[in-house]
Amino acid sequence: MATILCGAVKKNCRLGPGCRYLTPRGRRLPPGCICRFWLKGRGGLRVSICMADEETKYQKEITMVKEVEHRGSVRIHIDQQPYESPNPTTGEALYELGNVKPGMELYREVAGNREDKPTPKNSEHIRLTENEHFHSGEPHKFTIIVNARKKTVISEEVTFEEIVALAFDPIPPNSLFTVTYTGGVHHKEGTLKPGQKVEIKDGMEFNVTETGQS
Secondary structure, eight states, X not given: OOOEEETTTTEEXXXXXXXXXXXXXXXXXXXXXXXXXXXXXXTOOEEEEETTSOHHHHHHHHHHHHHXXXXXXXXXXXXXXXXXXXXXXXXXXHHHHTTOOTTOEEEXXXXXXXXXXXXXXXXXXXXXXXXXXXXXXXXXXXXXXXXXXXXXXXXXXXXXXXXXXXXOSSOOTTEEEEEEEESOGGGOOEEEOTTOEEEOOTTOEEEEEEEEEO
C-alpha cells in the first residue's frame, strides 16, 4: 500500500484497517473501508473517496478536481443544454449564456420539495457548482398589500423606494415617508428605511405614511 497524505492528521502515514478517522460529518467509516478523503475544488465539487475502492477511482476524482480548479469555470445546464460558465459569474451573464427569452425568468434548481429559486438578472456575483441545473420559465408573481390595496410585483425583493411608489402615484415632492411591514418571510415584521430592501411573500402587508417635508 502506498504512503499518502492522511486527511485526518495532515501528514503522511501508511494506512491500515485499524484507522479510526472520522468523516467531516462525524460518521465512522463503514466496515472494510481503510480511509476516506474529502476534497473541495473551487467549483464547489465535493467528492468522497473510500480507499477500499480501486485506486483508479481515487485518481480519477483527483483529476476532476484539478481540472475544475485549472479552468476556473464549471459545466452547468440551462434548459437541459450544457454550457461552460466562468465561476463565479453573474445573473446577467447566465441569462445571456442560456439565451433566456425576454420576459422569462431563470430559475436555479434546488433539492427536495422546495421551490426553485429565481436568479436575479443583475451584476451580483453568483457562485456555481459543477453540473448545476437552471431552467427558464414565467416570472413568479407576488401579491402584496400596500396601504390596504393589493399590488402585484414579480421580484422576490422590494425596496423602500418601490413601496413608496406603489403607495403614492404620483409621489408628493420633497416628502418624507415611513414604511413598516408585517407578515413577511418567517412571519417577520419591521421598518424599511431609504435604500433598504426586504424579501417578500404573498399576502405581506406594507403601510406607507407621509411624515413630513425634506
